[in-house]
Amino acid sequence: MKETSLDQFVAEKGQSEAARLLGVTPPAIYKAIAAGRRIRVIEISDGAFQASELRPFPSQPKLQVA
Structure with a gap:
């Protein structure tokens, strides 16, 4: 099982092919990379690809109550 970042995956496969392999559109790939x-x-194992996002939890900052 090989794991890589999305930008490296796109560099290896190309944006259109990466999008096809992940089941999304090329603009979705572009936006995800541009947004960091x-x-x-x-x-x-079967040669398919799966993507997941690493995000802090909770992803929204806490509101300060005065």
């Missing part, structure tokens, strides 16, 4: 999202792509 921390997405990891994993090649699973």
Whole structure:
């Protein structure tokens, strides 16, 4: 099982092919990379690819109550 960042995956496969392999559109790939999202792509045993995002929890900052 190989794991890589989305931007490295796109560099290896190309934006259109990466989008096809992940089941999204090329603009979605572009937006995710441009926004600096921390997405990891994993090649699973049957040769398919799966992507997941690493985000802090909770993702929204806490509101300060005065």
